[in-house]
Amino acid sequence: MPNPTAAILIIGDEILTGRTREGNAHHLAGELVKVGFDLRQIRVISDDHATIVAAVRELAAGHDQLFTSGGIGPTHDDITADAVAEAFDRPISVRADARAILATHYAARRVEFTEARLRMARIPDGAALIDNPVSGAPGFTIGNCHVMAGVPNIFQAMVAGLLPRLAGGAPLLSRNWQLMVAEAAIADDLRTLATAHPEVSFGSYPFVTEGNYGTNLVVRCTDPAALEAAFAALKAAFPEGQ
Amino acid sequence: MPNPTAAILIIGDEILTGRTREGNAHHLAGELVKVGFDLRQIRVISDDHATIVAAVRELAAGHDQLFTSGGIGPTHDDITADAVAEAFDRPISVRADARAILATHYAARRVEFTEARLRMARIPDGAALIDNPVSGAPGFTIGNCHVMAGVPNIFQAMVAGLLPRLAGGAPLLSRNWQLMVAEAAIADDLRTLATAHPEVSFGSYPFVTEGNYGTNLVVRCTDPAALEAAFAALKAAFPEGQ
Known part of the structure; x- marks a missing residue:
């Protein structure tokens, strides 16, 4: 039986303008080999809503698993969660479970839970949360799409928690x-x-x-x-x- | 007037299996910013003929310029030139001009011009050659698609020769x-x-x-x-x- 297939979608103008050398795809590629996923494509796109929606739909339909990196922070250019919700035709809003995780995280560190930080609790309806042991704000899984942070140490921590939950194949x-x-x-x-x-x-x-x-x-x-x-x-x- | 658009297609299993951390797209992204191309997408795919043909057709049709890296060497896994020829519906064979460049290069270095090396003179009909000052074997431009080597110092030398010939826009x-x-x-x-x-x-x-x-x-x-x-x-x- 062939191994299940995977794609990685990297979202961020900082890669396309040459400012940042992408490393998350390289890290995840090495991890996917170990747990038996056949990585077929890595794609880097810009912070543009329609572009993200179209790429998520295409890559999620064409592969068994889709992993995304980038665009789930608190600022105006973090638009991935809303775009993924649209790609899967789901509503998105601040969810109580994600809000509670952030509230606990910030309270323990005496950090103010501002309106900007609350934006990171926006999760599509029906999505399962992906744990973020570094900075609290969770990623999420909706359908076969796993939405994770772009900051490398947070991305790596999310991958470490997520991959054991997925049914892979034979290691390459x-x-x-x-x-x-x-x-x-x-x-x-x-x-x-x-x-x-x-x-x-x-x-x-x-x-x-x-x-x-x-x-x-x-x-x-x-x-x-x-x-x-x-x-x-x-x-x-x-x-x-x- | 908006800047012309560009895409980069990286071809190589060594990236998708996590063996090699890709760097050519990062280099070219930084150069494209300087000469006024709007890089919209970077895509990494495997050494598979049908996959390369489909990706070249899609990305060449969707962008003003397409740059590829990888798969133009002398070994059995170097299949990019044939796939690009098919994507543009052109015949491909050993071309006299490319053969002459290789013959001169090897003669100057007292290196035998073997059948395997002759494979690197396979160029689609109607393509313009891209100079390779490092190791002789040329890249080529066909339509709006620029086919270059995957070895980083050769890729960079080809980019340096190619970009001044393209009509860019305003630097970002x-x-x-x-x-x-x-x-x-x-x-x-x-x-x-x-x-x-x-x-x-x-x-x-x-x-x-x-x-x-x-x-x-x-x-x-x-x-x-x-x-x-x-x-x-x-x-x-x-x-x-x-």
């Missing part, structure tokens, strides 16, 4: 074999290996270090036996690697 | 104002400012440093006078910033 296993030759020099042999092991993915990633060409060969498969057979064949074909 | 200008307060504390005033300066984009980016909350406020606009007016208003509203 991988092995790396590094050669200090240009990839063109091993392309024919590598193609032969890939053809002989159709259930295993063979990736070839060239690099240059101190003026010397090298290639990282990566085999990937969810079946441990098939992976080890392919890796043994790879090592035998290129014994000079490590 | 920005100013940053940093406050050591949580963003919720300034959300109301910030919304008032954003409403008063509708032609300027106001972004709010929270961070935590040494246990203290802070917020970077960023104003962005292509009109220098409008930007400076908004920035002056921002500084006046939050004089404690820097």
Whole structure:
């Protein structure tokens, strides 16, 4: 049975204008591999209501799980929750459970619970909350869409709490074999290996270090036996690697 | 007149499996801002022929310019050139001009011009070549789609040669104002400012440093006078910033 599929939607002008180098998708990609989701797409879009609605609808319909990052804070440019509610045709308002979580969080820290902070309790009807152990304001799951914060340490904490609740598949296993030759020099042999092991993915990633060409060969498969057979064949074909 | 739009398509399983943290889109996003393109989307997809064809067609049709990264090397998993040719309904074969560039490059370095390396001279009919001053093998432009390498230093060199040939718009200008307060504390005033300066984009980016909350406020606009007016208003509203 193939693994369930996933997509990641990153929402934020700060990425598209080059101000911030995105890292949340990279973090989540590494976690999804471990719990057996087949990540098919990462998409970055701007803080625009109609754009978010359309992307959420398309990616949620096309994948088993959709994870979003960004735009759930207290300021005017945080519009993700409302857009996701519209994408799923649900009403959205300040919800008592989210409000209670924020009230408890702020009271414990003697922080004023302002109108701006109350905005972070806006949750679509029927959504389940995602715990935020860092700063209180929860994310939420509606349908197959998981809405999380953009601040990296909060995003990572939400992912850590969320992923064990989702039904994944077989972890994608991988092995790396590094050669200090240009990839063109091993392309024919590598193609032969890939053809002989159709259930295993063979990736070839060239690099240059101190003026010397090298290639990282990566085999990937969810079946441990098939992976080890392919890796043994790879090592035998290129014994000079490590 | 609004700036021309752009999209970036990153092709590579190594990103989706979490092996590699993507950096080419971040680099190009920063360059596009300077030459006046409005980057609307970044998308990362896997090394799958049908997926690449569909994404290239959709993103090329929906934006003024499309830039791709990855999958134009000599190995079996380098399938971008063929997929882009299909997306534009053009034949693809080894082209004499690309072959001559590679032959000259390898001869100068006493490197054998193998069958695998010849694969990198496969260019769609009617495409214009993009110079690769690093390793010879060219990228290409077909229609509004610019196909470039995934290796970061080669990608950057191709971008540097390509962008001056494209008709951009007004550079997107920005100013940053940093406050050591949580963003919720300034959300109301910030919304008032954003409403008063509708032609300027106001972004709010929270961070935590040494246990203290802070917020970077960023104003962005292509009109220098409008930007400076908004920035002056921002500084006046939050004089404690820097």
